[in-house]
Amino acid sequence: MARQTRQKDAIVAALRAHGEFVSAQQLHQALEDAGEHIGLATVYRQLNALADSGEADTVRLDGQQLFRLCGTGHADGDDGHDGAEPRRHHHHLVCTSCGKTVEIDPPGEQWLRTIADRHGFTIESHTLELFGLCADCRKKQDDASDAS
Amino acid sequence: MARQTRQKDAIVAALRAHGEFVSAQQLHQALEDAGEHIGLATVYRQLNALADSGEADTVRLDGQQLFRLCGTGHADGDDGHDGAEPRRHHHHLVCTSCGKTVEIDPPGEQWLRTIADRHGFTIESHTLELFGLCADCRKKQDDASDAS
């Protein structure tokens, strides 16, 4: 069902190359720069497809949606069961200055279950995002505020 | 600096009445229903003002921003230093069906600190949102899927 196209490849490549989270717009721009003239709509479509299939991870920062390759692995062999579950949940630690992103460990699924139970909820998904400054940016910022 | 206007009151009232998170659009609609003809733009402006002043809490679900009165408190006396810190962080449990929202306890600030430390980050803010179905909606949905 999924055909292999130049643009799809380019998008995944760009995504992989970038490593961190990027907005569709940014990625589109990057592709332009790289000489790959791909429609913005296609970038969006592809990105969403990746997110839905679970190959990409997404976060919503401010008003935009950012994407990043998930396992950075890639298609391994094949698997018989494909996703019935769309977008996964994420746990990220994002530097608000340089954008560096780190995956973090889940905050005890145990705790999660407890909360859900207590309120009679059935958890479908959850997001946890920590925003702050990474060591480097922290230093830079200190220096900056030091100057007048 | 902040004048008291009919619309501002109506908005806060509607917000308080609703209790849970609402989108600007929803709130605007509600006001219309209540006979209060207030410009959508004004609703947005007011809502943002409330959020900035810390009187309202906000979450981003999907592509919209939802608001809810925060401490139900209000401006205390006056203060010389005005906000350097805009919007706070939240911990919510939201029903994706009826919108019911429950405040939940933080997932161990301890754990948070550990993560931050390990990666050399200085956490500025964080968001944690759990989405799922509350008991009621879960039942309803089961029934529905039961019918063909």
Add this chain to the structure above:
DNA sequence: CTTTTTGCAAATCATTTGCAACTGA
């Protein structure tokens, strides 16, 4: 050839803003 994918532009959607008319303190 048949179906998926692309492209582009027009369409949405939520939110913001310009600016003149308005109104509360």
Add this chain to the structure above:
DNA sequence: TCAGTTGCAAATGATTTGCAAAAAG
């Protein structure tokens, strides 16, 4: 009076979608 506030409509910005042309299998 006069600055903060409102309204409406037009402007934005991100993302989506309609549809015919291009490409993959």
